[in-house]
Amino acid sequence: MLILSISTVYSKNDNFGVDYVFEPYMVNGQWMIKDTMILNVPGEPLVPYKAATILLPQGAELKDVKVKHGKPIVQRGFDLPWGQPPCTFSDTPVKVGKNEAIYNSNNLYPNKLFEVVGVEYFRGFGILYINLFPVQYMPKSGTVHFYSKLTVEVQFGKGMKNKLYRGLKADKAAVADMVDNPEVVRTYDDGVSPLQTEEYIIITNDTMQSTFQQLADWKSCFVNGTGVYTVSWITSNYSGVDNPEKIRNFIIDKYTNNGTLYVLMGGDVAAVPYRGFYVSTGGYTDSDMLADMYFAHLDGSHNADGDSRYGETNDNVDFYAEVAVGRAPCQTVTEAQNFVNKVIAYEQMDKPERVCFHQSRVQPGNSPDSRCLAYNCDDYIPGGYYIDYLFEENGTVSKTVWRNAWAAGPIVVVHIGHGNTNVYHINYEVGGTVSWYNSDCSSLTNTFFPWTTSVACISGQIEANDCLAEAYVMDDCGAIGALYNDNYGWFNTANACMYSGEFCEMEVRACWDDGFEKLGDLLNRSRYYMASSAQSNSYYRWCFYERNLVGDPETPCLTMRECGPPLDTVTIENPSNGQTVSGTVNITVSYTGDIDEVQFYIDGTWKYTDTTAPFSWNWNTTTYSEGNHTIRVDGYVSGTFADDHEITVNVDNVPDYEVTITNPTNGSTVSGTVTCTAESNCDFIRWYIDDVFVYEDTAAPFQYSWDTTQYSDGSHTVRADGFCFGDEDNVKATDTVTCNIGSDPCLGTTILLLFVLFGYAGILRRR
Known part of the structure; x- marks a missing residue:
């Protein structure tokens, strides 16, 4: 793929293009192309499509999309198979025949080379989703038209910046890894790092708060800031139509202002409420599907029409997660303590190079073949790993066999089979059905805790009391995390690994192929792969909603952690990032570890070295220009560089002038000669009467003798403008008063009184 040129400054109708090059191959008579999916419509030809992800420039509003192509490669003699209907793992699949109207026609299928899925936002970056169809089929003649190159041309205009945009370097790196044209990241401006960072937060109730604080303290060794908050505090301090919305608004605030990346819901649904989504497909409806993605996917409201149903197709659902969310389904302090202890112990364990891929039949005779999930997943496992293929096809998977497989210490257990809230099949037909229940988890003896994923129905229904996923994670042995389904799992009549199985596969891919080893990250990454399908297909949407993580979202599954002595770090405490400063500023630095020397830099230039704690330096800002300047400190241990910290401040030494x-x-009311006076820190004052200049006073105290007899009675304005020497043309400050020229009302009263008295005296004399 090749990104064409695009300017960082664009007009109302700019455009750019992205080239897509395709290399086909055949598998069982079906056209396949790398990094594509299969368009599966029951009865219609199976053709590949590419889910293109194209980054739009910052603030761009999509206007139009066109796809250009050259002459296709035309080949004949193909009989492409047709799609089969979806089926839940609880139903009996029904196969359909081909659509005769389509297969007896020579109209191109599909009849378009692309479809626009929509624009999604990830941390404020606009991403355009387009499905490309490089293969078109003429069924009657068996002719295939293949386009080896398609060019997507995007026309856009000026729009608004997304409110979730932070401009952090980590966000830019993340989106560059997600899109087909990462060069466009350069059109996005840089943001300011949070003043106080809390990358990892826990939301729990008042009873379990102190217990979960232990986990936050442990995590502080590995993330930049932690926090533990209670539901009662959040709901008292944040607005929303109900408690789930208040919690979500709190998470949005923490994400925006404190750089939050991971959120652990520290409690079962009674302690930390959930948001139920509405989804309907294939004759099934769930109006209250627990979807913790509501707290992770932060763009919009997931309820655009404002009714009581969240997640409807017209609700402008956000399919990109800004943060990673997991749930610790604890109900008591004891359960919370066990969860905390288990996470801390697991993170310090050496991680084995072993995986377990399970298979039980999902239909009689293993048709469709359910081993496909294992075979799809093992493509992503590095060489050197031991893969335990725990297949029913190789013999009955008994409870003893299952326990032994867990005890062998795999890093992940991938399960395929039927299930329900508190049970799933580990064996279906060969040797009889074997069911694994919640109560069986206590018989596990494994000392290493794998994470586990499954296609089984309802075994991840957290809102029930209690589901199998919870039993695994809350057990002293069992799993460290479970990615299970809240409701029915789905497969395809001809493909046991379609739909729910694809989510399991993408979770494995995210972990090993993409390097997203933290449990919440690998869930979000798998959703990223499935986002386009979920937007355009109701079965994928169902599967997308119901995948939840029971476990800690920040826990890595490939790395062993050690929380040793504090790292050698330096942090500028004063001034703060973004602060306006003037005069002499005392720059103070805190440190951790063995820092014994701090060097101070202004705008990248060394200024001072302090070798004695507490580390500080007085910076005279008056010798610097007005505006932004950077302060950087470098910390050293025994002469070796250890850490640095940089902030930006605004220097403003221009005084605030006043008059x-x-x-x-x-x-x-004034009369006669009035001494006008003014106080000011300006160099000189110019006096104005009714906006006409009358006098300039160049020394304090500033005065002007105003002869009011030269003015008419009535209202007049007195104005004093302050100026500075050397800048006589620019007013620095001004003040205006309005007064009234006329006879003194007290004098008038006196004259009237005298008139009355003298008049009265005259009357007496005449008598």
Whole structure:
């Protein structure tokens, strides 16, 4: 793929293009292309499609999409198979014949080379989803048209910046790894790092708060800041139509302002409420499917129409996760303590190079073949790993065999088979059905805890009391995390690994092929692969909603952790990032570990070295220009560089000039000669009467003698403008008062009183 040129400054109708090159191969008479999926419509030809992910420039609004192509390669003699209907793992599949109207026609199928799925946002980055169809089929003549290259042309205009955009370097790196045109990341501006970071937060109730604080303290060795918050505090301090929305708004706040990446729901649904989604497909409806993605996918509301149903097809559902969410389904302090202890112990364990891929039949005679999930997953496992193929086809998978497989210490157990809330099949037909129940988990003896994933129905229904996923994770042995289904799992009549199995496969791919080893990250990465399908297909949407993580989202499954002595770090405590400073600033630095020397830099230039704690330096900002400047400190241990920290501050040494007229006062009545006075920190004052310049005073105290007899009675304005020497043309500050010229009301009263008195005296004399 090749990204064409695009400017970082664009007009209302700019455009760019992305080239897609395809190399086909055949598998069982079916056209296959690397990194494509199969369009499966029952009765219609199976053709590949590419889910293209194209990054839009920052603030771009999509206007139009076109696809250009050259002359196709035309080949004849193909009889492409047709799609079969989906089926839940609880139903009996029914096969359908081909659509005769389509197969007796020479109209191209599909009749288009692309379809626009929509624009999704990941951490404020706009991503355009397009399904490309490089293969078109003319069924009647068996002719295939193959396009080895398709060019997507995107036209866009000026739009709005997404409110979830942070501009962090980590966000840019993440989105660059997700899209087909990573060069467009350069059109996005840089953000400011949070002043206080909490990458990992736990939400729990008041009873379990102190217990989960132990886990947060452990995590603080590996993440940049942690926090434990209670549901009662959140719901008292954040708005929302109900408690789930208040919790989500809290997470949005933490994501936006504190750099949060991981959220652990520390409690069962009674302690930490959930949001139920509405989904309907294939004759089944779930109006309250527990979907913790509501707390991870933060764009929009998931309820665009504002009714009581979340997650409907018209609700503008967000399919990209900004944060990773997991749930510790604890109900008591004892359960919380066991969970915390298990996570801390697991993270310190050496991780084995062993995996277990299970298979039980999902239909009689193993048709369709359910071993496909294991075979698909093992493509992603590195060489040197031992793969335990625990297949019913190789002999009955008894409970003893199952326990031994877990005791062997695999890093993951991938399960395929039927299931229900508190049970799933580990064997279906060969030697009889063997069911594994919640109560069987206590018989496990494994000392290493794998994470586990399954296609089974309902075995991850957290809102039930209690599901199999919870039993595995809450057991002293069992699993460290479970990615199971809240409701029915789905497969295809001809492919046991379609739909739910694809999510399991993508979780394995995310872990080993993509390097997303943290449990919450590998779940989000698998959803990324399935997002386009979930937007356009209701069966995939069902599977997308119901995948939840029972376990800690920040826990890595490939790396052993050690929380030893504190790292050697330096942090600028004063001033703070983004602060406005002036004069002499005392830069103070905190440190951890064995830091014994700190070097201070301004705008990348060394200024001072302090070798005695507490480390500080006085910076005279008056010798620097107004505006932004960087402060960086480098920490050293015995002469060896250990860490650095950089912030940006705004230097503002221009004083805030003021002018205040102290006489006359606003609204007063004046007469005769009035001494106008003003207080100011400016160099000189220019006086104005009714906006006409009358006098300039170049020394304090600033005064002007105003002869009001030269003005008419009535309202007049007195204005004083402050100026500085060397900048005589620019007013620095001003003040205006309005006063009234006229006879003194007190004098008028006196004259009237005298008139009355003298008049009265005259009357007496005449008598």
